[in-house]
Amino acid sequence: MTLVDPLIYILLILSVGFGGIGVIGLLLFPDIRSRMYTATRAAVISTSAMVSAVIFYAFFMLADGGGDQYFTLIFHILILLGIVIVANVLMQWTILGRRSPQGSCRVSEEIQEERE
Numbered sequence: 328m329t330l331v332d333p334l335i336y337i338l339l340i341l342s343v344g345f346g347g348i349g350v351i352g353l354l355l356f357p358d359i360r361s362r363m364y365t366a367t368r369a370a371v372i373s374t375s376a377m378v379s380a381v382i383f384y385a386f387f388m389l390a391d392g393g394g395d396q397y398f399t400l401i402f403h404i405l406i407l408l409g410i411v412i413v414a415n416v417l418m419q420w421t422i423l424g425r426r427s428p429q430g431s432c433r434v435s436e437e438i439q440e441e442r443e
Contacts, residue, residue: 331383331384331387334380334383335380335383335384338376338377338379338380338383339376339377339380341372341373341376342373342374342376342377342380343373344373345369345370345372345373345376346369346370346373348365348369349365349366349368349369349370349373352365352366352369353365353366359422363419363422363423367415367416367418367419370411370415371411371412371415374407374408374411374412375408378404378405378407378408381400381401381404382401382404382405385397385398385400385401385404386401
């Protein structure tokens with residue numbers, strides 16, 4: 328287990344780091360799109376690193392002669408990852424759907440006629 332510990336610690340540190348990046352991005356970025364992009368991507372990366380750490384732990388405990396509870400742990404953590412990814416995508420769609428519409432980049436017909 329001593330060879331796996333540094334890998335698990337690195338993955339957990341990455342998880343906390345990307346979680347912090349997501350929070351900082353929510354606080355610092357000026358518009359909703361950049362906030363949403365940072366929070367969504369950082370949350371998925373953070374959760375994926377945490378899930379990887381748990382899976383490595385479960386696999387190596389299973390190899391050391393652990394019981395069926397480690398198969399259950401792997402199954403549950405993969406379900407958690409799926410829920411987090413789906414929730415992030417749904418939240419992203421919700422935020423994009425409720426944001427205030429911005430002006431169009433289309434040139435009005437009058438201005439286009441003046442150019443011609």
